[in-house]
Amino acid sequence: METKKLLLTFNKKVVEKPIVYHLVKDFDLIINLYRASITEEEEGFMVLDITGSAAKIEEGIKFIVAEGVKIDDAQKAFRWDESICTSCGNCLTHCPVDALHIKDRNTMKVEFDRDLCIDCMGCIPNCPFGACGSIFQDK
Amino acid sequence: MKTYEEINEKIVSKKAVVLTAAEIIEYVEEKGIEKAAKEVDVVTTATFGPMCSSGCFMNFGHSQPKIRITEAWIDDVLAYSGIAAVDLYMGATQLRHNDPANLDYPGEFKFGGGHVIEKLIRGEELQLFALSYGTDEYPLKEIRTRFTIDDLNQATMVNPRNCYQNYNVAINTSNKTIYTYLGKLKPNMGNLTYSSAGQLSPLLNDPLYQTIGVGTSVWLAGAKGHVYSEGTQHASAVERTANDVPAEGAGTLALTGDMKKMDADYVRGVSFKGYGVSLALGVGIPIPILNEEILLKTTIRDRDIRAQVIDYSMDYPMKTGKVLSTVNYEELKSGTANILGKEVETASLSSYEKAITIAEILKSEIKDGSFTLNKPYMALPPNQGMKSMKVGE
Numbered sequence: 001m002e003t004k005k006l007l008l009t010f011n012k013k014v015v016e017k018p019i020v021y022h023l024v025k026d027f028d029l030i031i032n033l034y035r036a037s038i039t040e041e042e043e044g045f046m047v048l049d050i051t052g053s054a055a056k057i058e059e060g061i062k063f064i065v066a067e068g069v070k071i072d073d074a075q076k077a078f079r080w081d082e083s084i085c086t087s088c089g090n091c092l093t094h095c096p097v098d099a100l101h102i103k104d105r106n107t108m109k110v111e112f113d114r115d116l117c118i119d120c121m122g123c124i125p126n127c128p129f130g131a132c133g134s135i136f137q138d139k
Numbered sequence: 140m141k142t143y144e145e146i147n148e149k150i151v152s153k154k155a156v157v158l159t160a161a162e163i164i165e166y167v168e169e170k171g172i173e174k175a176a177k178e179v180d181v182v183t184t185a186t187f188g189p190m191c192s193s194g195c196f197m198n199f200g201h202s203q204p205k206i207r208i209t210e211a212w213i214d215d216v217l218a219y220s221g222i223a224a225v226d227l228y229m230g231a232t233q234l235r236h237n238d239p240a241n242l243d244y245p246g247e248f249k250f251g252g253g254h255v256i257e258k259l260i261r262g263e264e265l266q267l268f269a270l271s272y273g274t275d276e277y278p279l280k281e282i283r284t285r286f287t288i289d290d291l292n293q294a295t296m297v298n299p300r301n302c303y304q305n306y307n308v309a310i311n312t313s314n315k316t317i318y319t320y321l322g323k324l325k326p327n328m329g330n331l332t333y334s335s336a337g338q339l340s341p342l343l344n345d346p347l348y349q350t351i352g353v354g355t356s357v358w359l360a361g362a363k364g365h366v367y368s369e370g371t372q373h374a375s376a377v378e379r380t381a382n383d384v385p386a387e388g389a390g391t392l393a394l395t396g397d398m399k400k401m402d403a404d405y406v407r408g409v410s411f412k413g414y415g416v417s418l419a420l421g422v423g424i425p426i427p428i429l430n431e432e433i434l435l436k437t438t439i440r441d442r443d444i445r446a447q448v449i450d451y452s453m454d455y456p457m458k459t460g461k462v463l464s465t466v467n468y469e470e471l472k473s474g475t476a477n478i479l480g481k482e483v484e485t486a487s488l489s490s491y492e493k494a495i496t497i498a499e500i501l502k503s504e505i506k507d508g509s510f511t512l513n514k515p516y517m518a519l520p521p522n523q524g525m526k527s528m529k530v531g532e
Contacts, residue, residue: 086187086407086419086490086492086493087490087491087492087493088188088419088487088488088489088490089486089487089490090322090332090486090487090488091486092474092484092485092486093325093329093330093332093484093485093486094323094330094486102474105472105473105474107491107492107495108472108487108490108491108492108495109492110492125247125323125412126322126323126412128189128322128409128410128411128417128419128488129407129409129419130410
C-alpha cells in the first residue's frame, strides 16, 4: 500500500464525471479528499490522497488521464514566493502541518516544504506581505 | 575607555572591531568583559517589523501654472496636504480611497500608505491626483500626473515612532477569533504573537539610552538616517528587570532618512486582515562600546528579556492594564510557550532573520569605513511617564 497526493484540474467537459466514484469502485483505492471546487468558468480542481497498491494507483492515474483530467506536476495549488517572504513567521501558527516552518531557531528563517503542504490555504490571509498565494485565488 | 572620536578614527581607517549584538554574547563570555571592552569598538543592533507610526514627506516641484494642493491622493491613497503648496505627507496606515475596510469583516486591506511608500522606493511609477480651490498666485485647481521617486525634489522618511524598546505579546482568551495588528489570534489562547528582535533589538541593547539619543546615526532601510527626537509615547519610567530591561514597551525613537537612498527590501507595505495597512521597516543602530558597562548591556540574551502577555480580546481594547503573564524571548522563539499552564504556539510579526541580515550589513558598512557614528547631542528623557487620553468634561 502506498499513498499518492494528487492535484487534479478538470475542464468543462469532465467536470460532471464521477471520477472519485470510479477510483474507489473500479480500482479499489482509498480516497482522502482535502479540497475540491468548481470555478465560475466551470472548471474544477480537486486535491486528494489516493491510497492503494502501486499497480492500482498507476491504473487509477491512467484512467484519470484518459478521462481528460489534468494532473498538476507540482501537485499543489499553493504558491509560496520566497522572494517576498520576510521570515516574520506569522504564518507558522496557521499552517496545521508545519509545511511552513522554521528549521533553525538561531536564524529564524521560514522555509516551506512542498510535500507537507495540504493546500488548506490557511496561511494566505495571514501573510502580511502577500508571499502566500494560490493558483485558484486572485492575489 | 574610548571616545566617539577614537572609534570614528578607527572606522575611517578601516580598523574598527565590530560585532553584531548576537555575536557579542559569546565573544564576551569567551574573552571576559574587561578584555572585550578594550577590543570591541562597535556592536550592531537591528530590527525589522511593522512600525505604524511611519511616513514620508515629498516635494513635487511646481507645476505650470502653479497649484497649492489642498487635497491629494497617491495611487488613490490620501496624502496630507496641510503644508506648503507642493509638499505632501504620506502615512503608513492610510487606507486606499473606497477601501471597504471592515464593512466586509474581516477586511483585506490590500493596499495603502505603506504600499505607496514601498512602491516609491522600488522606483515604480505612481499616480498623483491633487485638487485645490485656486488662488491668485496658485491658479491651478486640479492635476493628475504620474511620477517616480526620481521626479521628486525630496522624499524624506519621517517616522514619529519606531523601534519600540520592548513589546506586548498578544493572545486571545475569548471564544472567538479576533484580528489585530499582531495578526489573527485564535480563540481560547490558540496561538500568540509577538513583535521584537529580542536580543538584537536596538533599545534592548542600550536599555538606559546611554548611547542612543537625539542625533545618533542609524541605518534606516539602507540609508544613513538619524534619530531626530524621542519617539512618540516614549515612556522610560517603567518597571525594569535584570540588566535594566524594561518590562513593557518603554522607549521609542523618532527616525528620519533619505528615501532616495533606501533599499525596498527593507521598506515593505503590509496588510493585516481585519486591522488595516502598515509599513514594515528595517532599522540598524550601532552602539559604540565606550566602556565596560555599555558593553555589558549589549550581551543581553533572549532568555533574559521578558515581555508581557496581554489579552487582546478584552484587556488591550478596554485598556484595563491587566497583564496575563510574562514570557521570555527564548521561549517565544522556540515555537511554543507556556502561558498559564497551557502550551501555546508562538509566531512573530517582526523578522529576526531580517534583523540579523541588517545587523550584518551595518557591521560590514562600519568595517569598510562607510558608516561612521554620531555622538548624540541630546539624551532621550530617562524618567518620563505616559499620559492617557483626557476624555470628558
